[in-house]
Amino acid sequence: MSAPELDDDLRHALEAFCARARVLVASDYDGCIAPIQPRPDMAVPHPESLAALRDCAQRPNTLAAMVSGRARDDLAAISGVADAPTDGLVLVGSHGAEFDTGFDQPLTVDQQALLDRIIDEFRSLAARFAGTSVETKPASTTLHVRNASESDAAEALALAAAGPASWPGVHVTEGKAVVELAVIETSKGLALDRLRDEFGADAVLYLGDDVTDEKAFAHLRTDSGDVGIKVGSGETGAAFRVPTTDHVATVLEFVAARR
Numbered sequence: 001m002s003a004p005e006l007d008d009d010l011r012h013a014l015e016a017f018c019a020r021a022r023v024l025v026a027s028d029y030d031g032c033i034a035p036i037q038p039r040p041d042m043a044v045p046h047p048e049s050l051a052a053l054r055d056c057a058q059r060p061n062t063l064a065a066m067v068s069g070r071a072r073d074d075l076a077a078i079s080g081v082a083d084a085p086t087d088g089l090v091l092v093g094s095h096g097a098e099f100d101t102g103f104d105q106p107l108t109v110d111q112q113a114l115l116d117r118i119i120d121e122f123r124s125l126a127a128r129f130a131g132t133s134v135e136t137k138p139a140s141t142t143l144h145v146r147n148a149s150e151s152d153a154a155e156a157l158a159l160a161a162a163g164p165a166s167w168p169g170v171h172v173t174e175g176k177a178v179v180e181l182a183v184i185e186t187s188k189g190l191a192l193d194r195l196r197d198e199f200g201a202d203a204v205l206y207l208g209d210d211v212t213d214e215k216a217f218a219h220l221r222t223d224s225g226d227v228g229i230k231v232g233s234g235e236t237g238a239a240f241r242v243p244t245t246d247h248v249a250t251v252l253e254f255v256a257a258r259r
């Protein structure tokens with residue numbers, strides 16, 4: 001199958017982005033670099049997308065990163081990307097809160113106790129509703145409902161919303177067939193700010209497909225040449241949209257070639 005084409009407007013924006021001196025090329029993982037799958041452990045990277053992102057990382061004055069909701073160790077394992085500088089790609093996990101140096105602050109005793117309570121609650125829900133499952137991360141936990149019946153999924157999510165999601169100190173992120181509860185505040189937007197500042201990037205490209213990526217799009221400076229691309233359907237603050245993860249490969253190959 002031939003590679004999908006990009007719209008002229010997007011091509012022009014990417015040309016201008018690639019002409020900047022120092023750039024940050026960043027993408028979300030699930031739903032962007034890896035097509036969405038029934039289970040998290042099945043979501044391997046689209047080979048062309050990962051190869052192109054790796055190519056970007058090797059280009060001069062170009063920083064390439066994956067900024068994911070996954071735990072950083074999980075992101076490294078599922079994507080097969082080793083830690084920078086070996087691989088050249090920067091990995092940021094936990095919705096922007098987990099860098100190679102870990103979290104800014106370790107969890108307090110109270111936060112850890114709260115996280116443990118949420119996990120217990122989610123495990124009780126998962127035991128009641130077939131097809132639901134619990135993913136644990138260092139500062140959050142996710143209830144997955146993709147493989148539950150429609151009614152079970154709705155009921156499990158409603159119970160999560162009325163229960164642990166409403167507890168003080170809990171931060172809620174909704175996603176694709178999931179609800180995630182964290183005991184710290186996370187922001188992919190702040191992660192992009194940090195990468196931009198540390199690298200001294202003149203412009204940032206970000207690809208994302210989910211609700212959590214809207215915080216990243218909101219931090220882009222489109223007037224200064226940043227480019228935000230929403231992958232797939234749904235409301236977005238991104239200026240551009242592509243329909244599929246195959247288009248992500250095309251975007252990243254386009255950028256790698258021009259850098």
Ligand SMILES: O=P(O)(O)OC[C@H]1O[C@H](O[C@H]2O[C@H](CO)[C@@H](O)[C@H](O)[C@H]2O)[C@H](O)[C@@H](O)[C@@H]1O
Nearest residue numbers: 029030036037038039040043068069070176177
């Ligand atoms: O920020 P991302 O890299 O997009 O991570 C967001 C969440 O992705 C994973 O869940 C999603 O992908 C799964 C595999 O395709 C899918 O089964 C699930 O329904 C999606 O919500 C991951 O498991 C989560 O931890 C991430 O927060």
